[in-house]
Amino acid sequence: MADRPRIFMMTTMHEDGMRLLHEAGEVVMTPSLDRAVLLEGVAGADAIVTRTYGTIDAELLDAAGPRLRVVGRHGVGVDHVDVPAATERGILVVSTPGANKEAVAEHVFAFMIGLSKHFPLQMASLREGRFMDRTKHMGRDIFEKTIGIVGFGNVGRVVGRIAHAAFSMRVLYNDIVPAPEDVENAAGALRVDFETALLEADYVTMHVPLDEGTRGMIDRRALSLMRPDAILINTCRGPVVDERAVAEALDAGKLWGYGADVFAEEPPPADHPLIGRPDVMLTPHSAAQTVESLRNMATWVAEDVSRVLRGDPPLRPYNDPETVSANRSRRPGVVG
Numbered sequence: 356m357a358d359r360p361r362i363f364m365m366t367t368m369h370e371d372g373m374r375l376l377h378e379a380g381e382v383v384m385t386p387s388l389d390r391a392v393l394l395e396g397v398a399g400a401d402a403i404v405t406r407t408y409g410t411i412d413a414e415l416l417d418a419a420g421p422r423l424r425v426v427g428r429h430g431v432g433v434d435h436v437d438v439p440a441a442t443e444r445g446i447l448v449v450s451t452p453g454a455n456k457e458a459v460a461e462h463v464f465a466f467m468i469g470l471s472k473h474f475p476l477q478m479a480s481l482r483e484g485r486f487m488d489r490t491k492h493m494g495r496d497i498f499e500k501t502i503g504i505v506g507f508g509n510v511g512r513v514v515g516r517i518a519h520a521a522f523s524m525r526v527l528y529n530d531i532v533p534a535p536e537d538v539e540n541a542a543g544a545l546r547v548d549f550e551t552a553l554l555e556a557d558y559v560t561m562h563v564p565l566d567e568g569t570r571g572m573i574d575r576r577a578l579s580l581m582r583p584d585a586i587l588i589n590t591c592r593g594p595v596v597d598e599r600a601v602a603e604a605l606d607a608g609k610l611w612g613y614g615a616d617v618f619a620e621e622p623p624p625a626d627h628p629l630i631g632r633p634d635v636m637l638t639p640h641s642a643a644q645t646v647e648s649l650r651n652m653a654t655w656v657a658e659d660v661s662r663v664l665r666g667d668p669p670l671r672p673y674n675d676p677e678t679v680s681a682n683r684s685r686r687p688g689v690v691g
């Protein structure tokens with residue numbers, strides 16, 4: 356069919372989601388995320404599907420042309436999408452909130468357990484034939500310690516529930532919006548200000564979106580408030596944490612360990628100050644890369660992109676459909 360919607364993919368994804376998109380339109384996969392390739396390839400698209408990489412700004416939206424109706428975000432963070440520019444142009448943005456919350460929360464506990472028990476050091480001892488060094492690195496238990504959860508949304512709440520139910524932890528959270536009482540109760544969680552979370556927590560874990568209010572939230576000052584034996588975890592976005600300040604705190608013995616799935620720059624440079632240290636655990640933005648989470652993200656985004664393309668309201672809009680629709684009707688030359 357000549358007039359099938361054109362779905363421009365900036366990434367591949369789980370086959371269950373791909374199948375839905377192939378039913379909804381003509382799927383075109385970009386051969387690379389090179390800017391010039393994207394600007395050329397996106398022309399004439401009705402939909403764009405993105406994951407974490409490849410900036411979707413006003414220029415790219417304009418390069419798509421007047422048919423573009425929807426940007427589908429496989430995943431949660433939309434810091435690489437200019438949402439106001441999309442709204443202004445009458446383009447819906449849909450995402451998959453909650454699709455990866457268990458995957459990321461479990462990843463947080465992998466870091467918490469691994470760093471508390473000195474896994475990097477102990478595994479190196481074993482690998483290097485120093486088995487009897489087993490007593491050299493005194494770990495610690497998580498049971499009944501205090502966790503400070505910064506950002507108590509989908510991921511933060513699962514972290515809170517696990518901390519409470521599995522480790523009997525004291526759960527403090529900091530969020531700009533108070534959680535409903537039943538949500539707080541499910542995690543035995545108490546809302547505190549940012550400084551209190553930093554001052555009192557044995558584990559501080561970051562679950563905020565990257566925006567102007569959260570960029571550099573964990574800086575030298577924040578680190579100086581934390582306990583010297585605290586463990587800091589960052590699975591949200593690299594720029595939320597000042598990595599150099601973390602390296603300095605670790606060097607000065609003012610932080611027990613750092614676990615991160617995200618970096619200020621991705622991929623990080625080879626001479627990154629944290630890579631290779633025994634007091635950190637780092638993964639390559641892989642917290643959401645589990646079977647269940649990948650299937651959720653792919654099928655949920657494909658479902659919403661398909662809905663929008665056939666004129667149905669999306670289930671998980673990120674921008675306001677009414678504003679989008681009003682702006683769209685005012686745009687000259689738009690299609691559909």
Ligand SMILES: NC(=O)C1=CN([C@@H]2O[C@H](COP(=O)(O)OP(=O)(O)OC[C@H]3O[C@@H](n4cnc5c(N)ncnc54)[C@H](O)[C@@H]3O)[C@@H](O)[C@H]2O)C=CC1
Nearest residue numbers: 431432506507508509510530531562563564590591642643
């Ligand atoms: N490593 C990975 O693969 C993944 C990373 N992420 C990142 O983690 C972030 C959080 O994910 P979700 O919990 O699913 O998002 P969410 O949107 O459900 O929760 C974010 C929470 O942060 C709060 N918040 C916003 N600004 C704040 C501030 N200045 N101080 C305190 N709280 C603030 C919000 O009110 C909200 O409750 C995402 O935005 C994304 O960037 C999410 C999933 C996977």
Ligand SMILES: O=C(O)C(=O)COP(=O)(O)O
Nearest residue numbers: 406407429430431432643
């Ligand atoms: O959901 C997010 O924000 C993530 O960072 C992971 O998303 P991805 O697997 O890159 O689509």
